[in-house]
Amino acid sequence: MIHIDRSMVGLAAATLILAAMGGFVPDWLAFILTLALAKALVVQGVVLQMRAGLVSFGQGLFFCVGGYAVGMGGQFFGIHDAPLLLVVGALAAVALAAVLGLLMTRYRDIFFAMLSLALSMILFGVLVKSSDLGSTDGFNVHPATFFGHSFSNESYKSVLYLLTVFLAGGGALILHMVHHSGLGRIWEAIRENEIRVEYLGLSPRWLLYANYLLAAAFAALGGGLTALATGHIDPEMAFWTTSGEFVFIALLGGTAHVAAPFIAAILFAFVRTYAIEFTPHTWQMILGFVLLGIIVFLPKGLWSLVQSKRRAKA
Amino acid sequence: MKNIVQKSLAVMAAAGTLAAMPVHAAENGKFRVGVVTFLSGAAAGPFGVPSINGAKVLVDALNEGKVPAPYNVKGINGLEIEAVVIDENGGATKQVEEFRNLAERHKVDAVVGYISSGDCLAISPVAEELGVPTVFFDCGTSRLFEENNKPRYVFRTGLDAAIDNIGAARYLIDTGHKVDSIAGIQQNYSWGQDSWGDFTAAMKQLKPGVKIATEQFPKIFQGQYGAEISALAISNPDVIHSSFWGGDMEALVLQGNARGLLDKRTTILTCGESALDRFKGQATNGLIVGARGPFGAFAPKNTLSDWFHAAYVAKNEMEPTYPAYKMVQAILGLKAAAEKAAAGKPGTVPNKDALVGAFKGLTFESVSGTVNMSRANGHQALQGIAYGEYHFDKKTKKASLQNVKAYAGECVTPPDGTTATEWIKAGFPGAKCGG
16 A cells, blocks of 8 residues: 655645646746756656765766667657657666666765766767767757657647656656655665665665666656757767756755755756846856855755755644 | 645746746847857857857947948848847757747847857757747758758858868869878867868869878867877878867967977868967968858958958957858848848838748848858858968068968859768769869
């Protein structure tokens, strides 16, 4: 019997509200939300690893695999159905993670971070050398169908927005349950004291392996949605600055709740787009100050605002 | 439970207000143009900043009605131009997001911009989808109109990069340089790979039996080329070709010159003009430079180019380089098209379909001479290209170009329906090169 708690109801409600908003917000806003939610899915994977004590500076690897699976599936393999492409992308990422995880789970801390970064940069390097895939220019992703239905331009974006919202909502519910399951608790325990977990008779390595695979699947899902939304993919997806952005958003939101990455990703998207608009020459500085402010005043991320309020009430 | 729902609502509401805030009415009596170019990152210095400076000089002058004929009508069609400036840095995904913002939040009447080929490829389908007249001013990828083969809203007033390299090959042959063996040093990304591919293919056509001594592909922004310079020197080619740009190009010239790499042989830099005034004698005399078209120091002398040169120097205290000319060309093309579309109705914004209809196949005057939008179904400018030798006068401390040779557009541009690669391989069928 699944225990339904307040957060789950809240998440379901937020999903429905976001889905309903799709009907009346302007297209550009729906597009920003689509990209932000897709990005938040990747960040969920980063947070999943952070909760187990691992910081990945290479989640762009699986983000890119997901994106290229969607692009190449349509371009070279004749797969044109969006949900199928997303599944293919996630499977490709999990398959890759299953191999890389064997190596990665042997490392912790900065070694894990650097190795994950190195692996994503290898993919970047390979893609840059592949002129058939457009090298650094990448290539365009053709509009896909949804369960066999094709849509005109206008409704295509709306359908994609809805798909993203429901995948994000569904993903959040699953992750919320995972975080509160025995497995989720054990991951936190590994972060706190890995040796003790081993003494309990569990294998931290294989537990982290599962964590790594799950994070890869979420990253690929986010990458696939991003590719479908922007209609273009390039090796930049695997570049370390992309991975750094995921860590940035994870820190912005905090790791305490599954809702945090979504809020952080949406906030990040708005801060960035308005910083670019109002200070086109110094928008990076604005982003930098925001992160600095968060680290100084909210070391546990935006979600600590919600938590401190709750504590004050209690 | 209730307060979580409340909270999510509050977040949504906050996002909503933020979003609703800057939606301007599009009809504020101005002609609104999105201007996108690199304002940060490595491409800002050599390309982005000169281009935005050029845009500012031109837009200010247009709004004051100070540009010489045929552009002496104020702004665009009598309307003041309002530029929304966006930084191109940050990758194609972000650019697609910002392009949608320009189109739907700022409700721009047109967009001018984009240096990166990846950005152009990503923006092109979005521009078609949203129906925003979009003028690419600099990106050089041959794939633009190969992928978007029925363009309607997308135009390019800059030239295809294949032209740079076909022109470079022709220049080397026609000026009688020794070209038995060639070597290349290119940045390892699309631009460098494509440039080298086009150049070697063109050389093989024009000089059968040419040997490739070595090809070096250091990574972009590497900055130190010690190993590559050694490899080039050991292979001892007659000609070194490089599509390096910006800081990389200047670093190669400085480091290569210090080691005597450039002394004994011919070196051709397809983007060399942007550093013409920055070499300050540290480049070898006789270095062949190009400007990706009749821009910058290669611009013909006419009323418009004289005016622009003087206005740019007065405002920025330095010489305008080719990105400035290319940006100005794109805005002038847009103005010419908008005014043609709104013929007889000054003070109105022509509708977008009329504007792209007028732009298609348009012939307009520019700082680079007359531009014909005669390729890719009237969406791609056809212009010539020029190369020349760098010469630095130690007495006057001024750099100048010598032995300049220009090629007409028909001589170096593939006809419609043929890709550059196919055209070169077939031996340039139909090329009209004059004498």
